[in-house]
Amino acid sequence: MNTVKYKGKYQKEAYLTFEQYFRIVLLVIASCTAAALLAVAATAMLLQYNGLRKDNERSLIQAERRVQEVIELSASSSEDASVVEIVDNLARKVEELQEEKTRYEAEQRVMQFTIDKMLLESNNIIFDTNDIRIKANATEEQLNALLEGSPLEGLGWEILKAEKEYEVNAIALISIMKHESVLGRYVGNNHNLGGLTRYDGGWMGFNSYEHCIDYMGWLLGTQYLSKEGRYYNGVSLTAVNKFYCGDDIWVKAVTSHARASVRKASAYTKGR
Secondary structure: OOEEEEOOOOOOOEEEEHHHHHHHHHHHHHHHHHHHHHHHHHHHHHHHHHHHHHHHHHHHHHHHHHHHHHHHHHHHOOOOHHHHHHHHHHHHHHHHHHHHHHHHHHHHHHHHHHHHHHHHHHOOOOOOOOOOOOOOOOOHHHHHHHHOOOOOOOOHHHHHHHHHHHOOOHHHHHHHHHHHHOOOOOOOOOOOOOOOEOOOOOEOOOOOHHHHHHHHHHHHHHHHOOOOOOOOOOOOHHHHHHHHOOOHHHHHHHHHHHHHHHHHHHHHHHHO
């Protein structure tokens, strides 16, 4: 009998018969075949997965292209129903907002008119150092009483006009002019009521007192009291002083003139 020497892992030495050897060979071949089949199956599955992944990627790319085409078509076609609907909705929304804004502005005008009327009927002259945009609630006659005997006599209407147009308190305007030029008594021939200087440091000149009053109203209202203004620092008299003069005495002096003007205008009202 032919024998084949075989050394096992835990056996010192053993001898196998040919039949046993042949069975082992068959088992090895069978194991290899099964492994090969598993490998083939795994490879097939991997190829199938890769194929599906590539198909999905192609489908995704095609879908993205389609979406882009729809977007471009919608953007370029005014006849597209969805685009027309969106535009119509936006137009309606704009109209609603415009109507709401109009109603709000109308309500604000009515409210302001009511407040102005109540203030006029109360005869209270207003000067608030914390916000010199608030109207003074003074009449033309009251302002003329404050200007009486000065070169500005009779120009109360011009100060009221500046207050209304530029939203600068009329008492504040008069008080600044009183401090800077004693209501026009010390201006020379340039009609400069507010101590205003040019960029080169020289005094500004005006064609008339009316011209200077209007300019001062514009300057204070748009450049000092408006957030978009070049010299905006707040709406109080102190805030205006930072760039207008920069001297603390200026604030105290203007405030003192303003309080005296309020008392005088109020007394004029009661004495009528």
